[in-house]
Amino acid sequence: xxxxxxxxxxxxxxxxxxxxxxxxxxxxxxxxxxxxxxxxxxxxxxxxxxxxxxxxxxxxxxxxxxxxxxxxxxxxxxxxxxxxxxxxxxxxxxxxxxxxxxxxxxxxxxxxxxxxxxxxxxxxxxxxxxxxxxxxxxxxxxxxxxxxxxxxxxxxxxxxxxxxxxxxxxxxxxxxxxxxxxxxxxxxxxxxxxxxxxxxxxxxxxxxxxxxxxxxxxxxxxxxxxxxxxxxxxxxxxxxxxxxxxxxxxxxxxxxxxxxxxxxxxxxxxxxx
Numbered sequence: 370x371x372x373x374x375x376x377x378x379x380x381x382x383x384x385x386x387x388x389x390x391x392x393x394x395x396x397x398x399x400x401x402x403x404x405x406x407x408x409x410x411x412x413x414x415x416x417x418x419x420x421x422x423x424x425x426x427x428x429x430x431x432x433x434x435x436x437x438x439x440x441x442x443x444x445x446x447x448x449x450x451x452x453x454x455x456x457x458x459x460x461x462x463x464x465x466x467x468x469x470x471x472x473x474x475x476x477x478x479x480x481x482x483x484x485x486x487x488x489x490x491x492x493x494x495x496x497x498x499x500x501x502x503x504x505x506x507x508x509x510x511x512x513x514x515x516x517x518x519x520x521x522x523x524x525x526x527x528x529x530x531x532x533x534x535x536x537x538x539x540x541x542x543x544x545x546x547x548x549x550x551x552x553x554x555x556x557x558x559x560x561x562x563x564x565x566x567x568x569x570x571x572x573x574x575x576x577x578x579x580x581x582x583x584x585x586x587x588x589x590x591x592x593x594x595x596x597x598x599x600x601x602x603x604x605x606x607x608x609x610x611x612x613x614x615x616x617x618x619x620x621x622x623x624x625x626x627x628x629x630x631x632x633x634x635x636x637x638x639x640x641x642x
Contacts, residue, residue, distance in 0.1 A: 372580050373503045376635050377434050379572070380500070383633045384433045397431040404431065406442045406626045413445040417467040425468065436499035439570065439631065440483040441467060443607065444495075446623050453617050454486075457564050457603055462488045469494070471552025474521070475513045480548040491562040494553045496546065498569040502584045505538035510547075521554040529594050540580060541587035550600055563600045571606045574634045607631065 370378075381396045390403040398404050402411050418425045418437070425437050432438070444465065447454045451462045469485030471494065484495035516527060526547060533543045546567060553563050567588070575581035588604045595602050607627075615624045 370638070372578060372635070373500060375638070376500050376503060376572070379633050379635045380434045380631075383630065387629065392433055396433045398433065399431075401426050401430050404433065404435070404438045404442075406623075406630060408623060408626070409442055409445045413448045414441050414467045420468065434500050436497045436501060436570075437468075437483060439499050439607070440495065440497035440568075442630070443497075443568075443610075443627060444484050453619055455613070455617060456486065456493055457566060457601075459486075459488060459491050459493065459564070462486045464488075471549065471556055473519070473548060473551040474555045475511075475518060477511070477513075480545070480552045482549060482552070487561075491564065492553065492557050493564045493566055494549055495566045495568055496549055498542075498567070500570070501542065502540050502569055503580050505540050506542050506544075507538045508533040508536060508542075508544035510534055510544060519551060521558055522551060523554075523598055523600075525595050525598055526550055529591075539587050540584040541591060543587075543591060546591070546602075550595075550598075550602075554600055558599075565600055565602050567602070567604045568610060569604070569606055570631065571608060572633055572635045573608075577637060578635065 377396055381392060385392065388403075390398050392398055401415075405411075415426065418430065418441075425435075429435050430437050430441075445467075447462075448465055451465070454460065454462055456462075464485070464487040466485045467483065469482040470479045471482055471485075472479040482494040483497040486493040486495070510530065514530065516522065519527075522530075529543070530547050533539070533547075546565065550565055553565060557563050569584070569588075571581055592602060592604055611624050611627055614620045
């Protein structure tokens with residue numbers, strides 16, 4: 370059994386041990402609301418996921434290991450009250466939206482940010498990853514991604530795009546992050562401070578697995594390449610975010626629920642039953 374299957378089974382077992390709801394042999398619940406943490410309600414995100422291009426609620430969102438469900442479970446509770454929310458050192462948010470479409474200025478389906486937040490001076494676009502980082506992916510860009518068609522792209526991002534287009538598969542989905550950058554800069558360049566936040570899940574014993582270590586290494590290299598960009602790129606694990614949130618007044622129960630659901634260990638291969 371490879372690392373992806375072992376990770377899925379660990380997530381499934383954690384869910385089953387805590388929930389009254391059953392999952393099928395692929396780790397899916399029967400209805401979207403069955404995949405939510407206490408305090409999260411469908412009305413806080415349903416219309417936004419329905420408007421997205423991926424039909425999330427009818428498919429991927431039903432998976433216990435869904436990165437979309439992870440993002441909703443983490444952030445939907447803040448829609449009730451923004452006053453205590455702190456993210457990337459920013460506060461006083463006035464908008465929070467899931468599956469935000471951010472056009473790059475090119476044709477086709479625009480990139481969708483898992484979470485989008487805005488206050489008077491800043492926009493924060495979030496890409497959420499769960500188990501996707503365990504499987505290397507080849508970066509791909511359509512032929513329309515050329516410099517003449519992308520007036521918003523900065524030199525460091527363009528050079529990175531050219532580099533990864535010819536590179537090997539990576540655990541970090543660099544192409545997706547570049548597309549999110551292009552969408553954010555196309556929409557808010559010169560208007561507001563822009564932050565692209567990359568949130569990723571890790572198990573408690575991530576250091577024991579080469580896949581998680583390689584993902585961290587690729588992330589560190591990516592951060593070094595775009596450090597001087599006008600778009601601030603921040604890479605952070607969900608456990609790191611939850612430690613920050615624990616210090617915010619009134620979030621103790623929410624952070625406990627998140628950890629109870631998503632904090633777990635993956636069995637090394639030799640320890641499989």
